[in-house]
Amino acid sequence: MPMKNKIMDHESIRRAIQRMAHEILEKSGEEPLALIGIRTRGVVLAERLKKAIKDIEGMDVPMGVLDITLYRDDLTLVGAKPLVRQTQIDFDITDKRIVLVDDVFFTGRTIRAALDALTDFGRPAKIELAVLVDRGHRELPIRADFVGKNVPTAKHQNVNVLMQETDNTQDEVIIEEKNA
Amino acid sequence: MGLLIKNATIVNADKIGEKPQDILCQDGKIIKISPSINAGSHEVVDAKGKKVLPGLIDIHVHLRQPGHEDKETIETGSMAAVKGGFTTIMCMPNTHPVIDNPMSVEYIIREAKRVGLCNVYPMGAITKAQKDEELTDMAELKSAGCMAFSDDGKAVLNSRLFRLAMEYAKMLDVLIIEHCQDPLLTAGGVMNEGAVSTRIGLKGDPGIAETVTVARDIEIAHYLNSKVHLAHMSLKRSCELIRFAKSQGVKVTAEACPHHFALTDEACASFDTSTKVNPPLRGQEDVEAIKKAIADGTIDCIVSDHAPHTKEDKEVGFDDAPFGLIGLETSLGLTIKELVKPGIIDLTKMVDKMSTAPARIVGLKSKGIIKEGFDADLTIIDENKEWTVSQAGFVSRSKNSPFIGWKLRGQVEYTICGGKVVYKV
């Protein structure tokens, strides 16, 4: 049996999102805010942040969906190509304050790819990063601006975020041993 | 001293010998067949447990010499023949230059004698340079050694000319062998026209290109009451036409090739150019019909239509590749695998199709039967032995066979021509 350890449940995830929404709003400046979720679970989190922001402030922030597959730096290394899904950013990101949203912040390579991708879409005033879980082990000089929970992990562990919308189950974050 | 074959189970077209016999050959003839012959000073071949057949005869072979010695020579073709169990082969005249004059005939006979492995009988062209315009000097060619005439590679399309050729051949008592294919109907087709050609987008050669020529030739033979031999029949419908003609007493004989009963046009879907052959590989129904026609006598004999082409010739796109595949070394194995083992014909009938009947059709009077006084041409086989066709195994100069990798039945153990062992496994 694999060692499983639940580190966040539905309620703690809800509170973390609520807090991050407040923090994002507190840091607001001149530039109009927009959220961009990184596929797959970053999109769900971005949607929840968008709703939380609306509940708090009553404002509708634009939200986009980013698929970073084509920008991955390991494309030539992997065997069969990962499935490419659609990127959907229906607004101009130029001069906006963009908050990138992802579920787990690990090596930083996904975010690097996302930053490259965003560059192809325009020139935002600033880009910030919101993640539900920061598990450490960065391989690039990138840091998160808004963190739901910092979780110390070993490199060989997996951190799985499960969300109602995508995984057909209760929200939860689980740490398990790889190869278990 | 002669050659003595001990313990021979003799297979002739009419029966398999019940008890093993010894066969003594001397001066190129079988001089004695008896249950026990004293070895004396004779060279002895022990055929115990093997079958001894009259030397196999293939009356449809392309040796390519003169003109295309890069594909095959009389020497390498003879080597392939004896390895395949053949003691007599007849080579087609579509060389460069065409065999349409006595000098060319004599050249082939002389070269074959020098090689000295098997009997090689050159055929003469029906029309000069195979141009379908004027008849060759058939009488002169007959004196030089031609027993049969063909423009093989193509039909004599000019029907009047073909009629005249048949009349003239009848007078000389030589055989006309027709390559039945109307090029206007073929129209550049590279494989059988049907579901497979449609699927893979290769240009189809319709069966009617063969059958209309078969029907024409039968009609001319009927009208003139003369003989005609139809080469490489590939279709059910051709068999039906021949069956009908024979029932009417028309003097028509016909041959079929192993690839036309071992493969269907599905083989072309690999785009392997060794499956590109003329006439093309046909459908399953045709394959079944050819087998049946061999069994019931509609098809008289089996020939290889051995057609060597170099790797360079064949290593091109399907459309650009020349037609033909090599068959001398696989003909017997395919016949045993596809016809004898499944019980479609027995060994005696195989001997008929591959030796006795071809000898009769072309008029080789002392061949095709193991009998005292007949030529000492013998093929000793182990009909149960399985072997695998490999590219490296071919002694033919060309390797264009679609059967590479196939497991065949029937191993040639010895080939004896004119009382001499010319091949030993």
Place this chain on the structure above:
Amino acid sequence: MTSWKRKHLLGLDELSKEEIELILETASSFKEVSFRDIKKVPALRGKTVVTLFFEPSTRTRISFELAAKRLSADTLNIAVQASSTTKGETLLDTAKNIEAMNVDAMVVRHSLSGAPFILAQGLQCSVINAGDGCREHPTQALLDMFTLKEKLGHIEGLKVALVGDILHSRVARSNIWGLTKLGAKVTVCGPATLMPRGIESMGVKINYDLKEVLRNSDAVIALRLQKERQQDKFLPSLREYSRLFGINQAKLQEATSHLIVMHPGPTNRGVELSAEVADGKQSVILDQVTNGVAVRMAVLYLVLGAKGE
């Protein structure tokens, strides 16, 4: 979702329904890239894609070239005169010489059916068939299917007609493979002299009555008629062809209103399609061209990704 394992794309004949769906799905993700200001993603950065065309073609080659460029691959276009390969250097020799310069994928068009098979067997790089003889033109059929799906919502159950010279059409064959695998009902319509023997065995119906075919179709794909067919005696005249099998506004009156008209291009206006129809509201010919780039991006991306397998 099935994953892609093929190093080559030689035809739709060999693909499963799931593989075709994967290409179409991937293509719909790629379509968006062509509508960005910066129409480029780095997915195939450092890869070299060569288009090797032994037959003249403009749009297919350009479409592949754009697709490769939008994925950041380096591209090289080689047009070979057919005459230089008939003698001496063989097709495989030519390709091997190009491959020796470390090419990752070769997009090949050749007048010989089966030519891509020769290359796929003899080369290390990926081979993508851009049309071989009368056999297949897989990316054309894929973009046709992509367009059908985009315009009509689905392919399963669709009634699609292929009209024209079926005998010589690789577009028809690839579409028949693909459409029947995806559950469409395919009818072929054209002169009997240009209807290949045994075509029904590919799972299609034959109907020589264009009006009836149009009445019963959701989409019609008109095929290009090579003018040489008349010299080859397949047709009495182009005039008669267009009378019987050309699609004009009058004949479209009989069709269902949602019917879409497609053509692989280039169109012989007034022969296969009247100008009115080609430019009309039912025509999706330009959408096909647009979608061609997305489909070819998807194919390049998948095929080059499978190299490690």
